[in-house]
Amino acid sequence: MTTSRRQHTLEVLVENEPGVLARVAGLFSRRAFNIETLNVGPTEDSSISKMIIGVAVEGHSLEQVIAQLDKLVSVISIKDVTPKAKEVHDTQPDYQN
Amino acid sequence: MAKHVPTANGTEMTGATSLVKSLEAAGVDVMFGLPGGAILPAYDPIYDSTIRHILVRHEQGAGHAATGYAQVTGRAGVCIATSGPGATNLVTPLMDAAMDSVPLVAITGQVPSAAIGTDAFQEADIRGITMPFTKHNYLVTNPDEIPGVIAEAFHIATTGRPGPVLVDIAKDALQKMTKYNWPTSIKLAGYNPKTTPDAQAITDAAALIAQSSKPVFYVGGGVIKANAHAELRQLVELLGGPVVTTLMARGAFPDSHPLHMGMPGMHGTVAAVTALQKADLLITLGARFDDRVTGKLSTFAPNAKILHADIDPAEIGKNRHADVAVVGDVKETIAALIPALKAALAKNKPDLTAWLRQMNSLKSTYPLGFDTPDDGSLSPQLVIQRLGQISGTDTIFTAGVGQHQMWASQFISYEHPRTWLNSGGAGTMGYGVPAAMGAKVGAPDSTVWAIDGDGCFQMTNQELVTCALNNIPIKVAIINNESLGMVRQWQTLFYDSRYSNTSLESKRVPNFPMLAESMGCVGLSCERPEDLDKTIEKAMSINDQPVVVDFRVHRDAMVWPMVAAGTSNDEIMIARATAPDWDSQEL
Numbered sequence: 001m002t003t004s005r006r007q008h009t010l011e012v013l014v015e016n017e018p019g020v021l022a023r024v025a026g027l028f029s030r031r032a033f034n035i036e037t038l039n040v041g042p043t044e045d046s047s048i049s050k051m052i053i054g055v056a057v058e059g060h061s062l063e064q065v066i067a068q069l070d071k072l073v074s075v076i077s078i079k080d081v082t083p084k085a086k087e088v089h090d091t092q093p094d095y096q097n
Numbered sequence: 098m099a100k101h102v103p104t105a106n107g108t109e110m111t112g113a114t115s116l117v118k119s120l121e122a123a124g125v126d127v128m129f130g131l132p133g134g135a136i137l138p139a140y141d142p143i144y145d146s147t148i149r150h151i152l153v154r155h156e157q158g159a160g161h162a163a164t165g166y167a168q169v170t171g172r173a174g175v176c177i178a179t180s181g182p183g184a185t186n187l188v189t190p191l192m193d194a195a196m197d198s199v200p201l202v203a204i205t206g207q208v209p210s211a212a213i214g215t216d217a218f219q220e221a222d223i224r225g226i227t228m229p230f231t232k233h234n235y236l237v238t239n240p241d242e243i244p245g246v247i248a249e250a251f252h253i254a255t256t257g258r259p260g261p262v263l264v265d266i267a268k269d270a271l272q273k274m275t276k277y278n279w280p281t282s283i284k285l286a287g288y289n290p291k292t293t294p295d296a297q298a299i300t301d302a303a304a305l306i307a308q309s310s311k312p313v314f315y316v317g318g319g320v321i322k323a324n325a326h327a328e329l330r331q332l333v334e335l336l337g338g339p340v341v342t343t344l345m346a347r348g349a350f351p352d353s354h355p356l357h358m359g360m361p362g363m364h365g366t367v368a369a370v371t372a373l374q375k376a377d378l379l380i381t382l383g384a385r386f387d388d389r390v391t392g393k394l395s396t397f398a399p400n401a402k403i404l405h406a407d408i409d410p411a412e413i414g415k416n417r418h419a420d421v422a423v424v425g426d427v428k429e430t431i432a433a434l435i436p437a438l439k440a441a442l443a444k445n446k447p448d449l450t451a452w453l454r455q456m457n458s459l460k461s462t463y464p465l466g467f468d469t470p471d472d473g474s475l476s477p478q479l480v481i482q483r484l485g486q487i488s489g490t491d492t493i494f495t496a497g498v499g500q501h502q503m504w505a506s507q508f509i510s511y512e513h514p515r516t517w518l519n520s521g522g523a524g525t526m527g528y529g530v531p532a533a534m535g536a537k538v539g540a541p542d543s544t545v546w547a548i549d550g551d552g553c554f555q556m557t558n559q560e561l562v563t564c565a566l567n568n569i570p571i572k573v574a575i576i577n578n579e580s581l582g583m584v585r586q587w588q589t590l591f592y593d594s595r596y597s598n599t600s601l602e603s604k605r606v607p608n609f610p611m612l613a614e615s616m617g618c619v620g621l622s623c624e625r626p627e628d629l630d631k632t633i634e635k636a637m638s639i640n641d642q643p644v645v646v647d648f649r650v651h652r653d654a655m656v657w658p659m660v661a662a663g664t665s666n667d668e669i670m671i672a673r674a675t676a677p678d679w680d681s682q683e684l
Binding site: 015 | 225229232236253409
């Protein structure tokens with residue numbers, strides 16, 4: 001199946017405070033953005049947490065997702081860390097049955 | 098009023114006193130609220146405060162009053178309520194303020210921190226509930242944090258794109274002792290709105306304007322929020338291009354100005370709607386391409402490049418791609434654009450004569466108008482038009498939502514910013530009376546008229562009691578067509594005139610003048626055109642009491658022009674099944 005979905009990975013630093021996950025998840029939900037994966041963990045600074053968010057952009061631009069996330073006061077910074085399209089090292093033999 | 102004496106940091110007091118001292122330190126002079134159990138500790142120091150507290154009859158009234166106050170003064174409006182239902186009654190005004198970018202600070206009591214999460218009496222997760230439509234919100238359980246949070250709340254509400262902030266405070270945090278500690282500076286790692294536009298963006302914007310032969314200034318409510326009306330007028334006159342002002346921007350540019358084409362959108366003028374559709378450039382200033390302006394988005398302004406200036410980066414490209422985006426305070430943006438445009442025009446000044454001739458031809462061919470009912474009954478548009486003419490351009494008008502709101506935006510001439518208050522984004526029926534109350538408190542020397550519908554009025558009229566008891570002499574014009582008029586209009590046009598549940602029978606019940614009298618107001622009524630002016634003049638002559646006038650109007654009047662929901666602006670109708678005569682126009 002071909003779709004126009006594009007995968008992006010965002011590294012989002014947020015204030016480590018109660019409710020911050022609800023703020024981010026609620027934003028994605030109400031703006032109809034798609035979260036594919038979400039990982040939340042600590043940073044060296046105990047007042048800041050790091051979220052790694054896999055976003056499937058469909059019908060919205062990545063810029064819009066980032067701009068809306070950035071409006072949350074609890075969000076400190078957003079970085080697009082989407083891996084560059086990997087060069088394909090095809091080490092497997094092709095089996096053409 | 099007693100002068101506010103700053104409290105020394107380190108002074109010992111309860112969290113409640115710290116809250117009230119913090120509100121005083123934030124410059125609050127009035128707040129609208131209603132006490133209850135969880136917020137009760139705060140009401141004890143409120144009793145001694147320099148802040149005027151106005152006791153409303155319903156928390157929704159407090160929220161819209163705070164909005165009316167904010168829209169008139171440009172300062173943050175403040176409302177206060179208790180936990181649970183008190184707090185949830187603020188939900189509608191908070192959503193309303195978020196949609197229309199109104200600086201609002203709402204304080205709510207919360208159950209004691211040990212009881213949070215136990216389904217305690219009057220417990221509601223108001224922070225969770227209001228996350229989608231507050232700019233930010235807080236739950237405070239530590240009294241030491243109160244001054245810092247209040248300072249942040251006002252900073253966030255009033256800077257950048259204004260908006261509502263809610264501060265929920267647990268009852269025990271109000272009761273415990275703390276040391277007052279008003280912050281000397283505010284640092285928020287995640288909040289740093291950009292107000293000064295990039296120089297390159299300004300240069301690009303000026304160049305784009307200088308290349309355009311069919312530009313239109315698409316002016317939104319942000320221009321009023323930023324107090325940029327004087328700069329706007331300079332910029333407009335420098336270029337000499339046509340202007341449209343959205344529902345939220347009525348008054349940002351004088352209606353009497355020859356370059357003003359009127360309001361665009363679903364009930365906009367033919368000239369304003371067509372200006373956007375035929376333009377080659379939209380100079381978008383503090384506006385957000387709302388669906389009520391664009392109509393069907395894919396056919397909106399099809400030939401136009403977009404210059405979009407807004408303080409909120411998330412508005413850029415949200416609904417329509419911007420060819421040049423300028424992020425910043427629109428007052429700073431316009432101020433920077435004026436010299437840049439002068440320089441660009443010195444090199445290349447486009448000839449706008451043909452474009453202006455087309456626009457002026459539309460403006461004179463399709464002025465706003467209305468039919469006079471042939472049964473001799475009162476026309477609602479005439480009532481509103483005469484209210485505007487008799488009370489003058491310094492009057493502040495508020496409206497509910499529906500036909501009367503659209504007519505009030507069309508048939509009153511707005512010459513000054515902050516004289517037209519309405520619920521644009523949210524479309525909150527019942528906004529009119531409490532917003533007028535707040536507006537009158539913020540501008541006590543101005544005449545304030547609430548133009549309300551008979552449906553809207555029955556949602557929030559209890560605040561007239563508050564007005565009567567607190568010397569807030571607003572005037573209310575009920576445009577009584579005994580219907581949910583706008584819904585009825587849609588039923589006429591789109592549901593085969595099947596009037597399901599839109600008849601309110603409000604010419605029978607309630608008796609509005611008697612209702613008004615019972616609330617300590619003067620109640621008047623008018624149903625014949627020949628009584629109209631003298632009734633308005635009578636209402637204008639009463640300034641020591643609120644006045645309510647029941648204008649009993651023709652039921653079948655409709656709002657025109659109209660772009661039906663979901664259709665293209667090109668399909669604008671000037672009356673039922675009547676499109677403008679495009680063939681006679683050179684476009």
